[in-house]
Amino acid sequence: xxxxxxxxxxxxxxxxxxxxxxxxxxxxxxxxxxxxxxxxxxxxxxxxxxxxxxxxxxxxxxxxxxxxxxxxxxxxxxxxxxxxxxxxxxxxxxxxxxxxxxxxxxxxxxxxxxxxxxxxxxxxxxxxxxxxxxxxxxxxxxxxxxxxxxxxxxxxxxxxxxxxxxxxxxxxxxxxxxxxxxxxxxxxxxxxxxxxxxxxxxxxxxxxxxxxxxxxxxxxxxxxxxxxxxxxxxxxxxxxxxxxxxxxxxxxxxxxxxxxxxxxxxxxxxxxxxxxxxxxxxxxxxxxxxxxxxxxxxxxxxxxxxxxxxxxxxxxxxxxxxxxxxxxxxxxxxxxxxxxxxxxxxxxxxxxxxxxxxxxxxxxxxxxxxxxxxxxxxxxxxxxxxxxxxxxxxxxxxxxxxxxx
Numbered sequence: 068x069x070x071x072x073x074x075x076x077x078x079x080x081x082x083x084x085x086x087x088x089x090x091x092x093x094x095x096x097x098x099x100x101x102x103x104x105x106x107x108x109x110x111x112x113x114x115x116x117x118x119x120x121x122x123x124x125x126x127x128x129x130x131x132x133x134x135x136x137x138x139x140x141x142x143x144x145x146x147x148x149x150x151x152x153x154x155x156x157x158x159x160x161x162x163x164x165x166x167x168x169x170x171x172x173x174x175x176x177x178x179x180x181x182x183x184x185x186x187x188x189x190x191x192x193x194x195x196x197x198x199x200x201x202x203x204x205x206x207x208x209x210x211x212x213x214x215x216x217x218x219x220x221x222x223x224x225x226x227x228x229x230x231x232x233x234x235x236x237x238x239x240x241x242x243x244x245x246x247x248x249x250x251x252x253x254x255x256x257x258x259x260x261x262x263x264x265x266x267x268x269x270x271x272x273x274x275x276x277x278x279x280x281x282x283x284x285x286x287x288x289x290x291x292x293x294x295x296x297x298x299x300x301x302x303x304x305x306x307x308x309x310x311x312x313x314x315x316x317x318x319x320x321x322x323x324x325x326x327x328x329x330x331x332x333x334x335x336x337x338x339x340x341x342x343x344x345x346x347x348x349x350x351x352x353x354x355x356x357x358x359x360x361x362x363x364x365x366x367x368x369x370x371x372x373x374x375x376x377x378x379x380x381x382x383x384x385x386x387x388x389x390x391x392x393x394x395x396x397x398x399x400x401x402x403x404x405x406x407x408x409x410x411x412x413x414x415x416x417x418x419x420x421x422x423x424x425x426x427x428x429x430x431x432x433x434x435x436x437x438x439x440x441x442x443x444x445x446x447x448x449x450x451x452x453x454x455x456x457x458x459x460x461x462x463x464x465x466x467x468x469x470x471x472x
Contacts, residue, residue, distance in 0.1 A: 068142075068166065068167065068168070068169045068170045069165065069166040069167075070141045071140070071141070071143065071146035071147045071150065072150055074149060074150065074194070076193060079191075079193055080149075080193045080194065080195070081120065081121060083189050083191065083193045083195060084118060084119075084120060084195045084196075086231065087195070087227050087230060087231055088230070088231075088234060089118060089127060089227065089230065090118060090120060090125055091125070092127070094128065095127075095128075097226055098116050098127050098128035098223070098226065099128045099130070101116060101128070101198065101219050101222060101223055101226075102114040102115060102116055102128045102129065102130045102198070103130055104215075104219060105130075105198055105199075105200055105215075105216060105219050106130045106131065106200060108212055108215045108216070108219075109183065109200040109208055109212050109215075109216060110212075111131075111181070111200040111201060111202045111206065112131040112201070112202065112203065113129070113130060113131035113132060113200065113201035113202070113203075114129070114130045114131065114198070114199070114200045114201070115128070115129045115130075115132070115145075115197075115198070115199050115200075115201070116128045116129075116187075116196070116197075116198050116223055117129075117137075117145055117196045117197060117199070118187075118195050118196035119140060119143060119145055119146050119149055119194075119195070119196050119197075120140075121140070122139070122140050123137045123138065123139060123140050123143075124137060124138045124139075124140055124142075124143035124145050124146060124196070125137045127196075131201075132177070135177075138172060138177075142170055142171055142172050143172075144156070144158065144161075144167070144172070144179065144182045144184060144199065145184055145196060145197040145199060147166065148184040148185075148186060148194075148197050148199070149186050149194035149195075149196070149197065152186035152188045152192070152193075152194035153186075155183060155184070155185050155213050155216065155217065156182070156183070156184045156185075156186075156197075157182070157183045157184075157207075157208065158181065158182040158183075159181060159205055159206065159207055160180055160181065160205040161173045161179055161180055161181070161182060162180060167179075177201075178203045179201050179203075180201075180202060180203050180204050180205055180206075181200075181201065181202035181203075181204065181205055181206035181207075182199060182200075182201055183199060183200050183208050183213075183216065184197035184198070184199030184200075185197060185198055185199070185216050185217050185219075185220040186220065187220055187223055187224055187227070188220075188224065189224065189227075195227070197220070198216065198219050198220045198223055200216065265298050268294065268295075268298040269295055269298045272291050272292075272294050272295040272298070273295070275291055276288065276291055276292075321358050321360070322356050322357055322358055322469040323356070323357075323358075323359050324354045324355075324356055325354060325355050325356070325357060325359045325362065326353070326354055327348070327350045327352055327353060327354065327355065327388060328353075330348070330362075330363075330366075331348040331386075333363075334346065334348065334366060334367075334370065334386075337367065338370060338371075338374065341374055341382070343380065343381050343382060344374060344381070344382045344383075344384065345381060345382070345383045345384070346370075346384050347384070347385045347386070348385075348386040348387075348388070349385070349386070349387050349388075350387065350388035350389065351389070352388060352389070352390060355388065355390070355395050356468065356469050357395065357446070357466050357468075357469075358446065361442050361445075361446055361466075362466070364438070364439075364442060365397075365439050365442055365443065365464070366386065366397075366399065368435045368436065368438060368439045369399040369439065369462055370384055370386075370399065371435070372435060372436070373399070373401035373403055373460075376403050376404055377401065377402070377403040377404070378403060378404040379402055379403065382401065382402065382403065383401065383402040384399070384400070384401050385398075385399075385400045385401075386398065386399050386400075387400075390468075393467060393468055394448065394465040394466065394467055394468060395465065395466045395468065396463070396464075396465055397463075397464055397465070397466070398461060398462070398463050399461070399462045400459065400460070400461040400462075401459045401460055401461075402458070402459040403459050403460060404456070404457070404459075405454045405455050405456040405457055405458055405459055405460055406452065406454040406456075406460055407456065411452050411454060414436050414452065415436050415437055415439070415440040415450065416437060417434060417437035439464075443464050443465075443466065446466045446467060447466070447467030448464055448465035448466045448467055449464065449465055450462060450463070450464035450465075451463050451464075
């Protein structure tokens with residue numbers, strides 16, 4: 068028996084093999100399908116997809132072999148095959164080949180007589196292993212069978228490349244999630260720390276006006292009022308950022324039974340300050356099971372926007388709640404000014420504002436609808452808007468039902 072040589076680029080080859088994270092993984096149908104095809108096309112009882120590492124030939128998939136996952140590298144036919152990765156390695160009768168005639172794989176229970184293997188070569192020309200077929204008697208392959216075996220080796224490499232790309236994508240997503248988490252935590256901390264000095268600014272402006280009003284001229288009073296107004300706007304924006312940063316915490320957890328009638332009463336009470344608003348909530352359901360805090364946050368944002376951006380003498384808001392098998396469907400409609408078509412695509416992005424000023428002359432900060440979408444996404448739902456200028460807007464969103472155990 069002649070032991071296989073170490074590959075000329077062995078260090079680089081082993082590093083390449085390691086990058087695919089394929090060794091000692093579980094059985095996968097995609098690879099088993101390829102060995103099955105190899106066995107059928109080449110008309111052999113055994114077919115193997117295997118990889119040659121430092122000490123062994125490990126089988127990712129094997130047809131016609133029972134309870135055997137690897138062979139020592141020194142016995143491996145495939146370790147010979149990868150020496151010339153550009154050619155198909157064929158041994159018509161191992162019993163008559165000086166390299167293999169006394170090999171334990173030939174004389175032992177595997178009874179390897181005929182062998183044909185095609186190297187699995189990466190883009191850098193480094194062989195990782197082979198797809199091979201084995202017979203227990205002398206054999207040969209036709210030109211078409213050889214071509215088919217080569218095609219199967221290429222398909223095996225495509226599977227490996229997909230595996231690597233999937234691993235890279237998962238790592239990238241994991242890193243992105245960590246960075247987003249760090250960024251959100253920073254934004255939350257920064258916003259929270261800004262609340263106290265802003266409250267001081269607002270309090271000091273009130274103090275100046277109340278105690279030094281007679282010593283400050285009209286223009287000075289106006290400037291102080293502007294300072295207070297700006298600090299209040301900034302406070303509102305910070306409050307919005309705090310809610311936005313916490314919206315990731317809304318998920319399928321903490322589901323409770325929410326009474327539709329109680330929800331309607333709470334919303335009416337919350338917006339009772341607005342005497343020119345007709346509010347209706349309709350549903351055939353008595354209860355829905357969802358995260359109550361998340362649902363309230365969504366509806367408060369949508370109803371508040373409908374009131375703030377209404378251009379009608381009386382604002383009309385209608386909420387409809389229904390269900391299908393997997394989702395609750397909720398519609399919030401108003402009779403307001405409507406949203407331009409080009410703005411409908413971006414209103415759910417943070418800091419995007421569709422209308423310059425609301426009915427009170429205040430400019431929005433573009434956080435509310437972004438928060439709504441983020442909460443809905445985390446709740447396994449989706450949201451869309453339909454709007455006609457002059458006639459109002461309709462927001463349709465879904466929330467996933469709790470999974471039944």
